[in-house]
Amino acid sequence: MKEKIIFATKNRGKIKEINMIMEDTNYEVISMEDAGIDIDIVEDGSTFLENAIIKAKEVMKIADCIVMADDSGLEVDYLDKAPGIYSARFGGEDTSYRIKNKMIIDKLEGVEEKDRTARFVCAIAAVFPDGEVLTTRGTVEGIIIHEERGSNGFGYDPIFYVPEYSCTTAEMDNESKNKISHRGKALRSMKAKMESHRNGCK
Numbered sequence: 001m002k003e004k005i006i007f008a009t010k011n012r013g014k015i016k017e018i019n020m021i022m023e024d025t026n027y028e029v030i031s032m033e034d035a036g037i038d039i040d041i042v043e044d045g046s047t048f049l050e051n052a053i054i055k056a057k058e059v060m061k062i063a064d065c066i067v068m069a070d071d072s073g074l075e076v077d078y079l080d081k082a083p084g085i086y087s088a089r090f091g092g093e094d095t096s097y098r099i100k101n102k103m104i105i106d107k108l109e110g111v112e113e114k115d116r117t118a119r120f121v122c123a124i125a126a127v128f129p130d131g132e133v134l135t136t137r138g139t140v141e142g143i144i145i146h147e148e149r150g151s152n153g154f155g156y157d158p159i160f161y162v163p164e165y166s167c168t169t170a171e172m173d174n175e176s177k178n179k180i181s182h183r184g185k186a187l188r189s190m191k192a193k194m195e196s197h198r199n200g201c202k
Ligand SMILES: O=c1nc[nH]c2c1ncn2[C@H]1C[C@H](O)[C@@H](COP(=O)(O)OP(=O)(O)OP(=O)(O)O)O1
Pocket: 008, 009, 010, 011, 014, 043, 070, 071, 072, 073, 074, 086, 087, 088, 089, 120, 153, 154, 155, 156, 157, 169, 181, 183
């Protein structure tokens, strides 16, 4: 029997990527929705890591299994690393990503290629029923292009171009994106940490 992990997110794009990465483990990842948990979590931490821990601990209050959470976002160097932890709230929480992406492109109008660097950052926290907390982080470097490209992924993927792969993360399939992404890196580190920390504890 696989051990259950509730992933404390309401973002379906994340869940898809996460399920693929966790497929080869002894864990069964279920979404908050599948777990019947519908709570609004206030993400008032000052770092990705703090917010990931807040999300996982909030769900742990009403769960009986391992809870994991991801807090992630886009850092644009020219904008002093904005939107950063405010990525989901940038331009308003309910504003579409078509508009958010356009807002970022507009803010970079006239900015030359070398100054359009950006990165996706992902912090993951795993909280265990015994109170232990494990955390990891992953990043991927890219540049902000001038128009949206691609329709896979979610969020800021259509404007995030990865030079080494000559495409945006929205032009990659889930498997390719997971190989290089902030979330892929953070979650694979978490899998490794869980193996070394938790073996024999159960
Ligand atoms: O791979 C990614 N590809 C494109 N955009 C991404 C990615 N990863 C994070 N992002 C952006 C989307 C959102 O604006 C913010 C995450 O915000 P964040 O609060 O962590 O997630 P969320 O509110 O969508 O779902 P939840 O908090 O329920 O997990 O960064």
